Amino acid sequence: MSETIHERIQRQIASDDVVLYMKGTPVMPMCGFSAAVVQVLSHLGVPFQAHNVLDDPELRQGIKEFSSWPTIPQLYVKGEFVGGCDIVREMFQAGELVPFLAERGIVVTERA
Amino acid sequence: MDDVRDRLEDILRRVFRPERLEVVDFSAAHAGHDGARPGGQTHFRVEIVAAAFAGQNRLARQRLVMEAAAELLHGEIHALTVRAVAPGESGGP
Numbered sequence: 049m050s051e052t053i054h055e056r057i058q059r060q061i062a063s064d065d066v067v068l069y070m071k072g073t074p075v076m077p078m079c080g081f082s083a084a085v086v087q088v089l090s091h092l093g094v095p096f097q098a099h100n101v102l103d104d105p106e107l108r109q110g111i112k113e114f115s116s117w118p119t120i121p122q123l124y125v126k127g128e129f130v131g132g133c134d135i136v137r138e139m140f141q142a143g144e145l146v147p148f149l150a151e152r153g154i155v156v157t158e159r160a
Numbered sequence: 161m162d163d164v165r166d167r168l169e170d171i172l173r174r175v176f177r178p179e180r181l182e183v184v185d186f187s188a189a190h191a192g193h194d195g196a197r198p199g200g201q202t203h204f205r206v207e208i209v210a211a212a213f214a215g216q217n218r219l220a221r222q223r224l225v226m227e228a229a230a231e232l233l234h235g236e237i238h239a240l241t242v243r244a245v246a247p248g249e250s251g252g253p
Contacts, residue, residue: 081239116223117223117226118226118230118233118234119226119233119238119239119240129219130219131218131219131222132222133241134218134222134241134242134243135218135219135222138218139218
């Protein structure tokens with residue numbers, strides 16, 4: 049039996065510490081909100097696995113249902129849903145993102 | 161005319177009875193992008209002060225707003241930027 053979309057997402061967020069569901073790719077984001085999250089993660093030197101929902105309509109719909117969150121991008125850390133662009137940006141600006149990642153064992157190479 | 165901004169504002173006023181609420185259509189900044197439509201009204205920014213957000217973390221606050229606006233988010237609205245604070249909190253809009 050083939051894997052359901054929710055099983056696939058579950059596997060993705062379990063196989064990498066930091067997972068970003070985005071529009072486009074880190075090198076070529078197709079949406080300003082996705083680009084903003086990539087920028088924050090890159091600035092902090094956080095390695096992350098990106099999944100491009102524009103390449104995969106099933107994933108695009110599936111991730112919204114999985115997270116009960118209607119928009120993209122979506123960030124997962126250690127299998128836990130963190131939020132979208134607003135939340136990541138606010139956490140970063142408030143200086144909360146680095147400790148949040150560090151508490152979960154994510155190495156941040158560059159401090160903001 | 162079917163004004164998405166007004167509908168969004170109505171919903172948020174009804175659900176949260178906010179002390180302050182500002183709903184801004186910034187679709188023009190996204191014209192031509194994925195999810196944008198020629199008539200705009202797809203990208204909104206919400207600044208809201210309401211008692212419902214007291215004691216809630218960022219994720220819970222955004223979820224409350226997203227859930228209230230769920231119908232519009234599944235249809236007309238493509239992106240919603242939310243700044244939700246409780247009355248008396250610092251950094252309010």
